[in-house]
Amino acid sequence: MTQAAVLSAADVLPVGPGEPVFALRGVGYRYAGRQPALNDVNLTIWPGERVVLLGANGSGKSTLLKLLDGIVGPTQGTIRALGLDIAAVASGEDGFHFHREVGLVFQDPDIQLFSATVLDDVAFGPLQLGLSRGEVKQRCDEAMAEMGIAHLADRAPFELSGGEKKRAAIASVLSLRPDVVLLDEPTASLDPRTKWVLVDLVQRLAAAGRTLVVATHELDIVPLIADRVVVLSEEGRVVADGAPAAILADRDLLVRANLIHEHLHEHGVVEHSHPHDDAAGHHDEAGVGRDALSAAGGGRLQ
Numbered sequence: 001m002t003q004a005a006v007l008s009a010a011d012v013l014p015v016g017p018g019e020p021v022f023a024l025r026g027v028g029y030r031y032a033g034r035q036p037a038l039n040d041v042n043l044t045i046w047p048g049e050r051v052v053l054l055g056a057n058g059s060g061k062s063t064l065l066k067l068l069d070g071i072v073g074p075t076q077g078t079i080r081a082l083g084l085d086i087a088a089v090a091s092g093e094d095g096f097h098f099h100r101e102v103g104l105v106f107q108d109p110d111i112q113l114f115s116a117t118v119l120d121d122v123a124f125g126p127l128q129l130g131l132s133r134g135e136v137k138q139r140c141d142e143a144m145a146e147m148g149i150a151h152l153a154d155r156a157p158f159e160l161s162g163g164e165k166k167r168a169a170i171a172s173v174l175s176l177r178p179d180v181v182l183l184d185e186p187t188a189s190l191d192p193r194t195k196w197v198l199v200d201l202v203q204r205l206a207a208a209g210r211t212l213v214v215a216t217h218e219l220d221i222v223p224l225i226a227d228r229v230v231v232l233s234e235e236g237r238v239v240a241d242g243a244p245a246a247i248l249a250d251r252d253l254l255v256r257a258n259l260i261h262e263h264l265h266e267h268g269v270v271e272h273s274h275p276h277d278d279a280a281g282h283h284d285e286a287g288v289g290r291d292a293l294s295a296a297g298g299g300r301l302q
């Protein structure tokens with residue numbers, strides 16, 4: 001079998017027709033003794049959607065992904081996920097079934113990699129599922145081939161580069177063949193080539209019918225990986241939910257959410273099709289309306 005199996009759509013998502021993957025109603029989360037990290041989040045995610053959670057640092061993206069993965073339950077409201085109550089999953093019921101279907105790739109690969117070798121980490125999940133040795137090996141080979149890390153199988157995770165660790169962490173989730181993949185800041189602090197590997201992976205997982213929820217604050221990858229964008233404010237509220245082009249064109253929204261700063265030139269959002277000696281002194285920016293630009297004083301953005 002080839003690596004394609006990791007991405008194949010063969011496993012049918014265990015949700016009934018017309019049922020969402022995630023349904024969040026009035027969800028809040030408060031860490032002990034802190035201000036609420038999430039407030040009144042209402043969100044429905046459907047099978048096969050590619051959703052980007054966009055928000056500044058501290059806006060609650062990682063907290064929301066931990067809730068979707070059933071690591072913690074909401075302190076307010078309810079979350080149904082794959083027909084299960086997340087509060088029950090978080091308290092240990094149904095966790096086994098749930099974690100076959102939903103996999104979270106943490107932002108920090110050091111949290112995900114705890115074994116003596118990369119192979120041991122990638123095999124950990126499938127071994128937990130009680131699969132045969134042959135099946136475990138096949139899944140590991142596929143997942144490592146998919147992430148281009150077959151040659152690192154016997155290496156100790158701690159001696160890998162940041163990008164290699166990231167790919168190993170993702171392979172350790174792919175080996176479970178989850179239908180729902182949650183990725184926390186997958187491209188943060190990666191070199192451009194590794195960043196592209198991850199963008200490409202997201203695209204292929206989506207093409208294989210997986211449901212994807214990706215947290216990021218990097219605007220440049222959004223049009224490549226999303227068909228829907230949910231924006232979190234710095235208070236942990238959903239302040240926008242819509243098509244990527246519309247969200248990325250809403251400069252005021254992005255400034256309010258602290259995703260761009262009006263005095264900083266954002267190379268991420270804009271396509272540089274402009275000549276810098278443009279007489280009008282402004283960019284010809286894809287995705288950012290001229291009106292919004294002139295209102296912000298386009299020339300200043302050079």
Ligand SMILES: Nc1ncnc2c1ncn2[C@@H]1O[C@H](COP(=O)(O)OP(=O)(O)O)[C@@H](O)[C@H]1O
Nearest residue numbers: 031034037055056057058059060061062063064
């Ligand atoms: N383990 C924790 N204990 C206490 N507060 C936390 C913890 N993790 C996150 N927070 C707080 O919750 C808020 C949201 O954090 P987080 O979900 O990590 O946001 P993001 O991923 O968008 O940067 C922040 O104010 C953060 O300081």
Ligand SMILES: [Mg+2]
Nearest residue numbers: 061062107184
């Ligand atoms: Mg985070």
